[in-house]
Amino acid sequence: MKNRLAIYPGTFDPITLGHLDIIERAVSIFDEVNVAVGRNIGKQPLFSVEERIEMIQKTTAHISNVKVSYFDGLIVDYAQKLGAKAMIRGLRAMSDFEFEFQMALVNRTLFPDLVQVFLMPHEAYTHLNSTIVREVSSFGGDITPFVTPYVAQVLHKKFHRSK
Secondary structure, eight states: OOOOEEEEEEOOTTOOHHHHHHHHHHHTTSSEEEEEEEOOTTOOOSSOHHHHHHHHHHHTTTOTTEEEEEEOSOHHHHHHHHTOSEEEEEOOSHHHHHHHHHHHHHHHHHOTTOEEEEEOOOGGGTTOOHHHHHHHHHTTOOOTTTSOHHHHHHHHHHHOTTO
16 A cells, blocks of 8 residues: 655644644555645744753654654755655645645745645634743743643743742
């Protein structure tokens, strides 16, 4: 049987329950999902690559067909190097669709054989993103509805070391 590998790229700074929901949906479709932590030149991450990878690994430890890796450069080049057949992207709102649609067309031009798969998270997570989670945590708010207990602990330590 052919191994159907999908790649799910993002900055995951930090991984949220919305990301986890997308991963759990993706593994039900694909034989393997590679969660690829990328460098986004437009973002200044709070967590190092190593910290983000560790959070993702601990968050997805219960899922046997998930691997976590790092890439730098074009995601289509990395997907081709891995032998990925599909790229997973989450869609929360129409604003996500417009951006993702544009990127999908560019990616299709660069790597025509890579199928773009858009998955919607559970409606409980459609408002959720890493920026909101970081902001709530920085002010000492309760982020337990948005992230796993481990990620909440890591965020709390990051923002409240001296308290």
